[in-house]
Amino acid sequence: MNGKVIICGAGPVGLVTALRLARAGVSVCVLEKRETINVASKASTFHPPTLDILDRLGLLEPVRGRTRVVRAAQYRTVAGPFARFPFEMLADLTEHPYRVHVEQAEIARAALDALERLPHVRLLFGADVLSVESADGAACVRYWHDGREQALEADFVLVANGAGSALREQMGIGFDGKVYPGEVLRVITRAPMADFIPGLDGVTYLFDGNRSISLLEMHDCWRVILRPSDAALDETRRDRAWVEAVLRDVLPAAIAAPPVDGWDLYRASRRIASRYAVGRAVLIGDAAHVTNTRGGMNMNCGMHDGCVIANAVLRALESGDVAPVLAAAERRHRVGSTLLAERTDRSVGDLSHWAERVRAIAADPREARAFLVETSMLDMIDREDIDAI
Template identity: 45%
Template sequence: MQQPHHVIVAGAGPVGLTAALIIARAGVRVTLLEKRDRLNEASKASTFHAPTLAVLDHLGVLPAMLAQGQDVTHIQYRSTEQGILGEIALAELKHDTDYPYRLHLEQSRITPLLLAQLRAHPHADVRFGTAFLDAAPDTGGVTVRVQDPKGVHTLRADYLLGTDGARSQVRESMGLPFDPTPYPGCVLRVLADESLERILPGLRPISYLVNGDASASFLRMPDCWRIILRVPPDVDQAHAQSRAWILERLRQLVPGLAELPNILGQDVYSASKFVAGTYRAGRIYLAGDAAHLSNTRGGMNMNCGLHDAYFMATALVEGLRQGDQAIVDAAADRRHRVAADSLLPRTDAMVTGQATWLDNVKGLLGDPAQRLAFLRRTAMLDMAPELARRIDPVSAAA
């Protein structure tokens, strides 16, 4: 017999796949819509924090991620004048979480793992090449119009969850304005091979190097290094991607640098901040980039989106079981507060704190209590404290 309850999830990125899989595993019928004909393979977010690892472990994909990814156990700090200032071990979080580390892996590497699990589930209907058009909520549910190669159709469901990214059509159908505030300048991401380690011996998988206003982040990926450079507003984006500008910028940080490491590729992107005015309208809800955007420093926005997926999916299941929409509304309002009160202020502080960076780092390295508080914040444990430990499969689906 077909399950009477039905949830539609629009958008097959990591947030939508996570939400749909949690819903299906709880025994609720779910339809996942994706306008593309396949998963998005673009290079995007790549840092997974402890609460997110708990969700992915619960869904059974963490072992495969660990086999493919780069685990991060230390954060290293350097300055041009003083060299290696010190390191912080993420193992200091061992009493706070079952996941006292970070994982570096392209998000496009986890979406196939989630999709494989979802497609194997009897309660899941995955529809690629199916674009969300609009939705009309009422007291009993929501009617969704979609378009696929066969034409325009309507679907009926109890709830709709929009996880369709920054240009969300679901958010637009809710009548919510999209007015992101751009951060000044842009971000240059340079991919380099192991020759980077000859230039900067002893790099940790996360290393920060600062000289005055110039800074670089070095992230070890499974198959390369990512060098993250901030591009000032007065520098043309095309020029910023030239070898000459990259070398000039790195020489500010590594004086006397003779040549660049072997560059495998580079791209430039801008960053903006945004939080939707509300995450709900009737029986329509938002999660992930459809609901919030933040600066990329710290890798928090995608992680926050995956936390949205967990809390909204479990609330949808519980709301259906109890016949109480207030449960879902409360979860949406809570996730809105997390983004507005914690996510954006925290990522903003990372951008504006350059002037006091050196003093802050020395304070962290010399004060265990301050250091532990910092690790808890950067691991997002205070944003999702319930996810610090392994999630029991039974209680998560109850």
């Protein structure tokens, strides 16, 4: 396939999208301002449609030994589960009726390795993109590399440079939204959580009154994700003892607190770009949308953006008409501003009400399946876009 695409940003979304395009024969140039990819621990949940995409790109096999396959999502109190959703119920809709927990950096590294083996791919690290312009028939970026400003032209530019994207602003695109109140504490424990709470599934939501804790099993540890109550927030004492106290405070009294082997604290926001495309330049991933991390949807949605936009770019390169890309960008904008934003919002509302709702859903097989389709993001990308890979 003749054609050239520039990708700004070598995060998981930029790299997976680059690989999709390069596998189809497009010449791809990835510009990344850092000297290496970011290996910080962030996203870990990969939903079924994302797994379908990654598998077709050959990105699951290389990370197989560092994953945890999760077969069901469990909602429970300390007394036991009140709802359990086996992903097998989705077997007719996906090649991967399960979730995989793996660090996003593992997938990014696998994509980078694959890209490095392709002759028509150029990977430039230490290249800070300064501006993106779209003109008739081409798009152009200016970037800083090797101590000087340089320019590069392509048929399309995909802007995948993360939530803080200055390029989005330079393209005249707004990024309105809100910061969710409070902070999120993510505790890592290497202890087997089943010793503390028997009968857990690899993703379990533990409810205690109006509070809830998420428990995620990784291949070598558990992540316990919670929102410290305001009273527990003490700016001056955020040390191990503080984390242990918060953990103790949010766990129901009947459960012993597991040892703390690491933690991080972050704030979550919800923001959606006012539009995704300006001519031949298109936002994908966190540059286009951010949400709270509960449900693990934001990066998955970014990978779906990349897949859908890449398919549209291939059609545009074939026909010489930019229209499929603009239409795909509008479709992804609708997914971001309605499905993604609303779905992630509802999981941080009144949780006692939410637990009751989930209990009722689980009792009705039709509702349970619809719930699983939504929480697995299967309604957020068309099957044809996955099958096109």
